[in-house]
Amino acid sequence: MIGKVKVNQSFGAMCAYVLQEKAPGKGAEVLAAHGVRTDSAAHMAADFDAVRAMRPGLGKAVLHVALAFPVEEKEKLTNEVMGRIAQDYLKGLRIDPENTQWAVVRHQDKTHPHMHLVVNRVDLDGQTVSDQFIRSRSVDVCKGIEQDYGLIVADQVGHRQAREIGPTPKQQQATTPKEQQSADWSRARQEIGRALSYTAGQARSFDELREALRPRGIELELTRRKDGSPAGVVFAQDGHRVKGSQVGRAYSAGNLEAGFAKARELGHDPAQQWQQLGQDYALAKLAAEYAQAKQRQAQQQLSQQPSQGLGMGD
Structure with missing residues (x-):
């Protein structure tokens, strides 16, 4: 299970997208909702905006999460099950589904099961729903749901499904096969770069980097000179081939080899570094929970203070 989290501004645009009223062939189906009408995108957006008005200063009030599952789970994931998962x-x-507006819509335009969850970041009490560390928290939640429902672990099938959730702006604007191919290649380059930013610094050789990239659906191809030194490196994803230097100067064959040599010289242990990354995420999560606890405590203290007789205009 993969959750792709975004925070946006317009409920109108988001509701129109998830309900797919202009593209009924995509088979959008509302699975569940709370606090909003689902008969039209206009009504749904109006209901979201009515509550959002309690926090006019909150620019990005739209929380959008695309939840994708491996195609192998299609039979298991009935509409009822997906609604419960949402x-x-x-x-x-830590979003109360009884005190927050939300809607979950399943799309049928991909081979793998996926649904779109739209949430109002202003709850029914007028309080702001925090988006602090929400992406890292989402990863933890998805892993927990995989265990609870006996689902295939996302890392076992790679991240292809996450890429299929929706097109990039450049892919949407493409009108010719050539433009589409260029847009798809650009997207592959971006995702390869994102994967390398997490893996290249943890590896001590091209072999270790290759093994770290494979679960993400990326292959590494290396060519060497006669003396054995690396001549060039290419990363391949879904048929798109990207040279390391096209991803970034740091990922050319020579610069990667220099980084591996430095890591070997310093005696870095990849297992320890991955453990450290996990600890960093845990500390970030703890910091978020602590900040939220302090905020709740301050709000409680403020509410317990005796009234000073202030009027509505004060």
């Missing part, structure tokens, strides 16, 4: 996902993010 509510469990909200609870995992």
Whole structure:
């Protein structure tokens, strides 16, 4: 299970997208909702905006999460099950599904099961739903749901499904096969770069980097000179081939080899570094929870203070 989290501004645009009223062939189907009408995108957006008005200064009030599952789980993931998963996902993010507006819509335009969850970041009490560390928290929640429902672990099938959730702006604007190919290649380059930013610094050789990239659906191809030194490196994803230097100067064959040599010289242990990354995420999560606890405590203290007789205009 993969959750792709975004925070946006317009409920109108988001509701029109998830309900797919202009593209009924995509088979958008509302699975569940709370606090909003689902008969039209206009009505849904109006209901979201009515509550959003309690926090006019909150620019990005739209929380959008695309939840994707491996194609192998299609039979298991009935509409009822996916609806329950959406509510469990909200609870995992510490969002009260009974005190928050939300809607979950399943799309049928991909081979793998996926749904779109739209949430109002202003709850029914007028309080702001925090998006602090929400992406890292989402990863933890998805892993927990995989265990609870006996689902295939996302890392076992790679991240292809996450890429299929929706096109990039450049892909949407492409009108010719050539433009589409260029847009698809650009997207592959961006995702390869994102993967390398997490893996290249943890590896001590091209072999270790290759093994770290494979679970992400990326292959590494290396050519060497006669003396054995690396001549060039190419990364391949879904048929798109990208040279390391096209991803970034740091990922050319020579610069990667220099980084591996430095890591070997310093005696870095990749297992320890991955453990450190996990600890960093845990500390970030703890910091977020501590900040939220302090905020709640301050709000409680403020509410317990005796009234000073202030009027509505004060």
